[in-house]
Amino acid sequence: MKRFILILITAVAAVTALQAQPPERTANQDKYYVRRATHFDDLPVYRNDIIMLGNSLTDGAEWNELFRNPNVKNRGIIGDIVQGLYERMEPILQGQPRKIFILSGVNDVSHGVDGDSIGRVMEKLIVLIKERSPRTEIYLQSMLPFNTDVQMWKLLAGREQVVIDGNRAMEEVCKRQGVTWINLYPLFVDKNGKLREDLTNDGLHLLGPGYLIWRDAVINYVNDKGYHGKGHHGKGHPRKHHKPRRHRRF
């Protein structure tokens, strides 16, 4: 009996240690990823925070300034993939933030991943957030189009359809998981299915005006303070329509 109890205690301790251990970061070996991720490890997240999570597109903007909201925090990393996000969620989830906005996938496309696979990894990420931080409202933003006329991205050439497929897969994930889908794609695409030339200087990343379009597309989701309040349609189904707030160009 003593021996059994000892084994039981050891097993419980092992499981506890396993839970406390954040996942190893192996998917993204990029040195910039490691530097940003170790920096984010040092930055606490709080319950009122709004997390902008993603790749270079998210990394490139000063979101707290764009939204004039100090609770908005940049958790973008140039070159990151969806699994890379998954493996660095620990310091974010510990803070149980109010909202997380995700935009990712185009680097997976450039690595040859298909749309359905992008949807599956994204669903894994969303399930992780829901399990570990149930109060967090999740907003999944679509991938933007790219434009290989402006600059040739060899790894993206001919993969325009994968973005469309991936977006469709991610929209399905949102329905399944009760998460808000924000389709940015139509705001950035030209009539040839490419990223608008006036919004980019390399066919993939955004110039200043591109970030204003993105800001205007999501600001009502960011500023909604109705969470847990009247008119809210339940966790995971935040209101789709809001009164405009502090919604002006500058």
Next chain:
Amino acid sequence: MKRFILILITAVAAVTALQAQPPERTANQDKYYVRRATHFDDLPVYRNDIIMLGNSLTDGAEWNELFRNPNVKNRGIIGDIVQGLYERMEPILQGQPRKIFILSGVNDVSHGVDGDSIGRVMEKLIVLIKERSPRTEIYLQSMLPFNTDVQMWKLLAGREQVVIDGNRAMEEVCKRQGVTWINLYPLFVDKNGKLREDLTNDGLHLLGPGYLIWRDAVINYVNDKGYHGKGHHGKGHPRKHHKPRRHRRF
């Protein structure tokens, strides 16, 4: 007489237009520079703001979070040079910010610029800030060492002394211009004159713990709210010693 007045009006209008025109951005042609600079053009700066101005080292951190101060704004651009800073000052100076912290120079070193030349361009930048925004307190931070053992940066190989020369030149500029010099170099250098290996994964950029050292080195300058108040030794000569404020690790 009528004709003279017309010429006068035209001349005044021309001068006014010239003044309103920000300098053309020609020194740094990097596409990432153009994207970040056009983004910064859209972000207003206010009189209470504290601007972190620089290259990739500044770009890589979330300074408002590190300092827990929403008035702190990131104006770093990966790969930027001192002249690149100079040419994008317009939207910052328009806001007449409270403080500007500058760290730049190592990309100039990699372009073959010598220490004295770095000092001269930095002095031009500081004179511009003083002329256009006399109320702004300027803090010039030294270049950090680099370490070509960790990763070979061919353009930096053998140029360790240029950093030391450039820092000496910039310290002289600070004395001449009445600007606060913050010597970060000793905090990051090992006994062989190289960037400490534990603080970097590429010999040039900082891992998370490196940013905590930097933060701790400047936080008292950032948090000093004595400007225009008692105990301040006059514009351009901010207090060198302050009581520690909100100065804790997390």
